Amino acid sequence: MRWAIRLGRIAGIEVRIHLTFFLLLAWLGLMDYQDGGPAAAVHGLVLICLVFLCVLLHEFGHAMAARRYGIRTPDITLFPFGGVARIERMPDKPREEIVIALAGPMVNVVIAFVLWLVLLGFRLPTDDVMTRFTGAIPFQLLAINVLLVLFNMLPAFPMDGGRVLRALLAMRMEHARATQIAARIGQFLAIGLGLVGLFGRHVGLPENPMLILVAIFVFAAAGNEAGAAQMKSVTRGLTVSVAMVTDFKSLPRNASLGEAADLLLHSSQHEFPVVDPDGTLRGLFTRTELVMALRQAGPAAPVIDAMSEDFPIVHPQTPFDEALQMMQQRECSVLPVTDEEGRLVGLFTLENVGEMMMVRGAIAQSRRSP
Numbered sequence: 001m002r003w004a005i006r007l008g009r010i011a012g013i014e015v016r017i018h019l020t021f022f023l024l025l026a027w028l029g030l031m032d033y034q035d036g037g038p039a040a041a042v043h044g045l046v047l048i049c050l051v052f053l054c055v056l057l058h059e060f061g062h063a064m065a066a067r068r069y070g071i072r073t074p075d076i077t078l079f080p081f082g083g084v085a086r087i088e089r090m091p092d093k094p095r096e097e098i099v100i101a102l103a104g105p106m107v108n109v110v111i112a113f114v115l116w117l118v119l120l121g122f123r124l125p126t127d128d129v130m131t132r133f134t135g136a137i138p139f140q141l142l143a144i145n146v147l148l149v150l151f152n153m154l155p156a157f158p159m160d161g162g163r164v165l166r167a168l169l170a171m172r173m174e175h176a177r178a179t180q181i182a183a184r185i186g187q188f189l190a191i192g193l194g195l196v197g198l199f200g201r202h203v204g205l206p207e208n209p210m211l212i213l214v215a216i217f218v219f220a221a222a223g224n225e226a227g228a229a230q231m232k233s234v235t236r237g238l239t240v241s242v243a244m245v246t247d248f249k250s251l252p253r254n255a256s257l258g259e260a261a262d263l264l265l266h267s268s269q270h271e272f273p274v275v276d277p278d279g280t281l282r283g284l285f286t287r288t289e290l291v292m293a294l295r296q297a298g299p300a301a302p303v304i305d306a307m308s309e310d311f312p313i314v315h316p317q318t319p320f321d322e323a324l325q326m327m328q329q330r331e332c333s334v335l336p337v338t339d340e341e342g343r344l345v346g347l348f349t350l351e352n353v354g355e356m357m358m359v360r361g362a363i364a365q366s367r368r369s370p
């Protein structure tokens with residue numbers, strides 16, 4: 001992830017912090033400083049750091065529960081709006097997903113309970129000057145942990161409550177459908193939050209610009225989740241062969257860049273494989289690479305000097321999800337498909353994947369609605 005710095009590794013999980021988090025710290029520190037001077041600023045910063053420690057522990061709750069089911073969490077990143085544990089995959093069993101989703105908020109319940117016991121034990125005075133800034137922290141932290149539990153348990157994606165709701169729904173309906181319902185509720189909630197953030201002050205609520213940011217994040221995350229679930233349900237059990245382009249033009253290895261440019265102009269293809277006379281794949285050109293090479297070497301230069309040879313290859317029987325993941329990891333929009341002997345048999349392109357999804361989605365829809 002860009003713009004995130006590593007803090008270290010705890011229990012095999014990399015902990016990272018997004019640089020925008022420091023902007024939040026600076027902004028909050030400045031606000032508190034203006035309100036109450038240096039003491040208030042220090043108090044504010046200590047509090048926000050402790051809050052984020054609670055958020056981090058919350059994410060570790062999810063990660064540790066996932067580990068129980070053999071699912072790894074490579075990293076946890078802290079953003080200004082909260083933490084994100086990148087859990088490798090969600091379990092397919094709804095019961096396990098519920099346990100993982102609840103493990104996060106449970107951590108905050110435990111923290112709140114411990115703070116409550118501490119406060120009961122010490123009976124801290126709340127009104128004298130000494131404790132005005134420092135003594136208030138346990139109270140505030142207790143309140144914030146309670147709020148974190150309530151917010152996270154809202155039954156809407158991407159909150160943990162949304163996952164619980166989805167898992168409960170998935171026990172009696174298709175997984176993608178359950179996700180769609182939970183995501184839709186999440187988006188309605190986001191619109192509500194956004195409206196409160198924008199217009200709340202007109203009805204006497206405190207002004208809260210953070211709420212608008214949270215609303216945008218919730219809306220986008222809910223949409224993403226629905227899209228991913230749709231994708232997963234549509235592609236389950238499929239292989240690369242169902243969505244690869246088999247009608248395409250390739251370039252012979254002795255072709256020139258000028259010939260490649262001709263092919264680009266006279267076809268709708270954006271990527272061109274370079275092959276031996278027997279069909280063995282030698283290299284690959286994207287439109288951008290071709291234009292760059294033309295500019296640098298001119299039309300007479302041979303394609304083999306300018307083509308790229310470092311790209312992932314898939315086979316017709318490669319699982320669909322695996323190929324998609326490969327594309328995302330390598331940030332490429334095309335994967336050549338070869339047979340056992342290394343001969344090119346097709347191209348797996350993002351464009352074609354999109355078309356296949358549309359067709360499959362439409363067929364699934366027509367089956368659902370009588």
Ligand SMILES: [Zn+2]
Pocket residue numbers: 058059062104105152160
């Ligand atoms: Zn959570």
